[in-house]
Amino acid sequence: MYKHETLRKALKKVVLDLAVTLDGFIEGPNREIDWCIIDDDMDFDGFLASIDTIFYGRVSYDSWGNFQPEPDASPTEHLLWKGVHAKKKYVFSSQHRHDDQATFISSDLAHQVAEIKKQGGKDIWLYGGASLIKTFIQSGFIDRYRLSVHPTALGSGKPLFEDLKSRLELKLIKTNVFKSGVVQLIYEPEKYN
């Protein structure tokens, strides 16, 4: 029992950190994310300090995996991207590719994710996009949900939770209320508690 507990605690967690509307959408019907608030009390740096690994889908990786801010961007932005690029990166893709900055995974998802979790150390940020997030939710690979519920209802859009095979029961771990009216709800799946 004790050994099992120790082992479990040493595993990296896969963390989904995402902005959602009050009605559960991650994008509007035309992919709008203009409802999304960046608030300086949200402590993204703290989150970044808690992870050492990032999981990307292929499209997200190509867009953001090696993104460099403009030379005249703020020092804060340069620092943020430097922090992101210092993480170990994995890209989930059906394409076989090689890249000095990332490890590509194209098969045997469950096994590969389990192996990476066993490396220990800090946690894993599941960056996205939407299709990778959907696969991870459906497969039960997410160990922690950090959902920033925004004070906006869109009425339609891309739902975070869609095509679930079964109801997802979560355990509330913590809530953070930001001055913008965003409420961050942090959950873990019931099976982990």
Place this chain on the structure above:
Amino acid sequence: MYKHETLRKALKKVVLDLAVTLDGFIEGPNREIDWCIIDDDMDFDGFLASIDTIFYGRVSYDSWGNFQPEPDASPTEHLLWKGVHAKKKYVFSSQHRHDDQATFISSDLAHQVAEIKKQGGKDIWLYGGASLIKTFIQSGFIDRYRLSVHPTALGSGKPLFEDLKSRLELKLIKTNVFKSGVVQLIYEPEKYN
């Protein structure tokens, strides 16, 4: 300015108090509400004490408007229903009906709601059902949303916010975290703030 402020404060508020899933549903695809948690720290009595009027749709009124608990139900349940039945009741219905316990409203909704709000006193509980709630949301008649976000994602069901004519921007007023993991988010529409 001062007179206007005083007048506005004297108006009754229409309050929607509702349980929603983390993905924004008020019922599952087969009308399931078995995910709904009743927690004794939720202070429903306190809410009931803040209202003196209830708005029902016709179907909800016929089911619950004059409901009496079984004689062997708990004293708490008897007290709760006694509290509910002491409120002034309005029923929104296309049918013209008369009833000693309630006033029926079958036309001129916006005007009637405005007149009732002007009566002052305590607030109004928008009881439901779903179709009355939808009408009230779409018409902008709701002054306060009290949404109890449950730690469950269903993946599909009846959305609280559907067929919105436009995006609904809210202002967070308060959050209450219950020991069950339910998080109550209290909002008012932006226009009121």
